[in-house]
Amino acid sequence: MKAVLYIGHGSRNSSSNEEFHAFIQEVKPHINAAIQEVGFLENASPSISEAVAACVEKGASELFVMPVLLLAGIHGKEDIPKEIAKMKERYPHMLFRYGRELGADPLAAKILAERVQEKNFSEHNSKKALLLVGHGSRIKESERQLSELSNLLKAELNSQHVFPCFLKESSPGYQEELHNVVESGYETIYTIPHLLFTGIFTKRIKELAEGASADVIHCEPLGFHPRLAELLVKRTKGEFGN
Incomplete structure (x- = not known):
């Protein structure tokens, strides 16, 4: 069974994490995956390992990891892949695929x-x-x-x-x-x-x-605008393949 894991950076400010969760809720209905979870790199729960475990418990056999990051950076190119590598060792039966940041669009x-x-x-x-x-x-x-x-x-x-x-x-x-x-x-x-x-x-x-x-x-920052949800859907569908 296919699953999607959306990775946010995570904040010590709980309202920011709640805002991220709400944003992903806007995206989920547009993605054809029965299992869709949220995980955070740091400062918030669930962690990446906890979110992967939740996907496994729900029956996932193929996991697409989508970094919800605006531009290329250390988190997307190094930190998250290191966590995924650990999860591959823990769940050798699971097929992992990794997306890319939102970038210029x-x-x-x-x-x-x-x-x-x-x-x-x-x-x-x-x-x-x-x-x-x-x-x-x-x-x-x-x-x-x-x-x-x-x-x-x-x-x-x-x-x-x-x-x-x-x-x-x-x-x-x-x-x-x-x-x-x-x-x-x-x-x-x-x-x-x-x-x-x-x-x-x-x-x-x-x-x-x-x-x-x-x-x-x-000006106000880019933020979690409805068009950003549209962009995340576009990027996820394009790489997840649905």
């Missing part, structure tokens, strides 16, 4: 464009810049993905003034890019967090923008 660009439009963005002149801010990772593929996503966002907004940047580890850095666009003469700057949650990272984006000699407008 037109549906994600549409959500980001909506977040900007919520702040009454209009492209009347070239004095407005948009900073698409990702978390950042040692995995260089994340830089390529965010760059591709920024190009999709340009098309959605009909603007050539979208600049990808990161809070940590990847290049260019957010603070550096903020300085660059101010120095280039942009008078209004929109920050668009390519993140699932508000919290420490969205707070950091605002803190680093304090004192900038431009009008900085902070």
Whole structure:
């Protein structure tokens, strides 16, 4: 019997984990699998091992593991695969398959464009810049993905003034890019967090923008938008094969 396991990062904030569960509930009816479970990499229950055990107890013989992550990173490329490797040893009879992060997709660009439009963005002149801010990772593929996503966002907004940047580890850095666009003469700057949650990272984006000699407008993060559920369904169906 086929099963799907959706893996989230996990948070010490229980409301964030509940939000993740609610989001997956929107996805489940669209996936043709009798067994669908949620697991977390850290900070929350059930753990990946607990979620795999639940699938086995329900009769799963084939498990598709879907990382619900926005861009390529250490969690998706190393941490989750290490956990899956342990589960393969524990359940040698089980066939495991592993999906890929959501990445750059037109549906994600549409959500980001909506977040900007919520702040009454209009492209009347070239004095407005948009900073698409990702978390950042040692995995260089994340830089390529965010760059591709920024190009999709340009098309959605009909603007050539979208600049990808990161809070940590990847290049260019957010603070550096903020300085660059101010120095280039942009008078209004929109920050668009390519993140699932508000919290420490969205707070950091605002803190680093304090004192900038431009009008900085902070958009809501990508978040668990209905179109993101549509994207997760699309990605899961495409790789799960239903």
